[in-house]
Amino acid sequence: xxxxxxxxxxxxxxxxxxxxxxxxxxxxxxxxxxxxxxxxxxxxxxxxxxxxxxxxxxxxxxxxxxxxxxxxxxxxxxxxxxxxxxxxxxxxxxxxxxxxxxxxxxxxxxxxxxxxxxxxxxxxxxxxxxxxxxxxxxxxxxxxxxxxxxxxxxxxxxxxxxxxxxxxxxxxxxxxxxxxxxxxxxxxxxxxxxxxxxxxxxxxxxxxxxxxxxxxxxxxxxxxxxxxxxxxxxxxxxxxxxxxxxxxxxxxxxxxxxxxxxxxxxxxxxxxxxxxxxxxxxxxxxxxx
Amino acid sequence: xxxxxxxxxxxxxxxxxxxxxxxxxxxxxxxxxxxxxxxxxxxxxxxxxxxxxxxxxxxxxxxxxxxxxxxxxxxxxxxxxxxxxxxxxxxxxxxxxxxxxxxxxxxxxxxxxxxxxxxxxxxxxxxxxxxxxxxxxxxxxxxxxxxxxxxxxxxxxxxxxxxxxxxxxxxxxxxxxxxxxxxxxxxxxxxxxxxxxxxxxxxxxxxxxxxxxxxxxxxxxxxxxxxxxxxxxxxxxxxxxxxxxxxxxxxxxxxxxxxxxxxxxxxxxxxxxxxxxxxxxxxxxxxxx
Numbered sequence: 001x002x003x004x005x006x007x008x009x010x011x012x013x014x015x016x017x018x019x020x021x022x023x024x025x026x027x028x029x030x031x032x033x034x035x036x037x038x039x040x041x042x043x044x045x046x047x048x049x050x051x052x053x054x055x056x057x058x059x060x061x062x063x064x065x066x067x068x069x070x071x072x073x074x075x076x077x078x079x080x081x082x083x084x085x086x087x088x089x090x091x092x093x094x095x096x097x098x099x100x101x102x103x104x105x106x107x108x109x110x111x112x113x114x115x116x117x118x119x120x121x122x123x124x125x126x127x128x129x130x131x132x133x134x135x136x137x138x139x140x141x142x143x144x145x146x147x148x149x150x151x152x153x154x155x156x157x158x159x160x161x162x163x164x165x166x167x168x169x170x171x172x173x174x175x176x177x178x179x180x181x182x183x184x185x186x187x188x189x190x191x192x193x194x195x196x197x198x199x200x201x202x203x204x205x206x207x208x209x210x211x212x213x214x215x216x217x218x219x220x221x222x223x224x225x226x227x228x229x230x231x232x233x234x235x236x237x238x239x240x241x242x243x244x245x246x247x248x249x250x251x252x253x254x255x256x257x258x259x260x261x262x263x264x265x266x267x268x269x270x271x272x273x274x275x276x277x278x279x280x281x282x283x284x285x286x287x288x289x
Numbered sequence: 290x291x292x293x294x295x296x297x298x299x300x301x302x303x304x305x306x307x308x309x310x311x312x313x314x315x316x317x318x319x320x321x322x323x324x325x326x327x328x329x330x331x332x333x334x335x336x337x338x339x340x341x342x343x344x345x346x347x348x349x350x351x352x353x354x355x356x357x358x359x360x361x362x363x364x365x366x367x368x369x370x371x372x373x374x375x376x377x378x379x380x381x382x383x384x385x386x387x388x389x390x391x392x393x394x395x396x397x398x399x400x401x402x403x404x405x406x407x408x409x410x411x412x413x414x415x416x417x418x419x420x421x422x423x424x425x426x427x428x429x430x431x432x433x434x435x436x437x438x439x440x441x442x443x444x445x446x447x448x449x450x451x452x453x454x455x456x457x458x459x460x461x462x463x464x465x466x467x468x469x470x471x472x473x474x475x476x477x478x479x480x481x482x483x484x485x486x487x488x489x490x491x492x493x494x495x496x497x498x499x500x501x502x503x504x505x506x507x508x509x510x511x512x513x514x515x516x517x518x519x520x521x522x523x524x525x526x527x528x529x530x531x532x533x534x535x536x537x538x539x540x541x542x543x544x545x546x547x548x549x550x551x552x553x554x555x556x557x558x559x560x561x562x563x564x565x566x567x568x569x570x571x572x573x574x575x576x577x578x
Binding site for chain 1: 343344345346347348349350351352353354355356358359360361362364372374376379381382383386387388389390391392393394395396397399400406407408409410416420421423424527530549558559560561562563564565566567568570571572573574575576577578
């Protein structure tokens, strides 16, 4: 167990800096920040990745790693209205000498990242996020007892201040995860989406006021949930998405195994997606202590 | 800089253990190890991921991280005969309130993992690989000078023994990467695949005898290249794939930035794909020192 500190903080990227960064990558800025994908697909320019200099920080040492990532695929539940992944086998070792599949899926499937660009036309896409933000102290706020009886339970400012009363201030540069115990429902996927008769989803998420507290009054790099959405199921206004992401923070949804992670003292390592102009995508995340 | 040691080694998984592990995941064993994808897609069982216990090791501390991952997409070069990725924009912030894309690609695209199952019907798929093997000492063997004049340059047993003469024995549990400098060609993708008039690819890779040396006479978790294939371009027999993968090692192809990593002293963190029954897939990899 350790309490790492990120020594060099990468400031939130202003629109001006974003455009500079995008230009430095040789990518047409407008095409990326507007998510106009067609023009990118026809543009041979963005293939070259410049050599990246290292980010400097102090991290570790560690003695344990826990996988925060679910196995996902065509049967993994998706946000109501989204399309499930489709996997097509192209070859097997027995039939073709090697085994290979064609994957088709919406970016927001499985344990996945929401990049700022997912809800902010001026926000960074996942491929452009600073990697220093992918190595962070991991704070786990546990609302599982409440979620057991209330599928619409939300992580509130009171939950944050109660956590801090026990554990001290949220460490600078933290990734803050909300644990609701929801993954126990993955054995019956329909109960994970949990639609009512009117087609409204019911599962826990971050309250908008908690998102505002974390973005405006704490120093975080991102926020996570073990459910399908940063916002709780019935949300009609996506207020938590609209607070975290335009606030320059990334999200991770459908996190696994948070119930085994200490409230304070672990760190997260985020293997985020790096396809071009990513609004997000499947992400490998580890907790290390 | 540091020389981490993985304290707990995960032994290569025998077929018997593989079937046990697969059964423990609630996945039909035959369906996975044969790569028979259709039956999985119709099977609601594999959704639930069991709570994973942590893996125990000693890793770090670190002060720098370098991204070993290329930005990839429809324009990123693919192995001759494979199909390029297709990205379709589904919504933008301006048009729909949020930005989201549909991705379609073969698993072996971009900076990506080859799981043992890619060339071994009894091998582990990427989603089942032990995560302890994703945190490893990183050895970089540099053949860039030779590759500059010979596009068919291979990493040979002599390159390995020359590396060891300078740096000492390859540390136990290492990931061994071959650096050829090939990524400079990504600005002109056709030169990265480098087909000759007969349609044969020309780029560097591991010599089969080097693969055999690493698998049989050293203790490695995996091997990497900065080109499209573990085998050099003209290979007709895929001998290096057929040595590393059935040997229980994973591969990573199209690695970035290896030229900035010391020959010895860095470690790799591998954010491998975790979709079900993965033969491999896009992978986020970091070098930490």
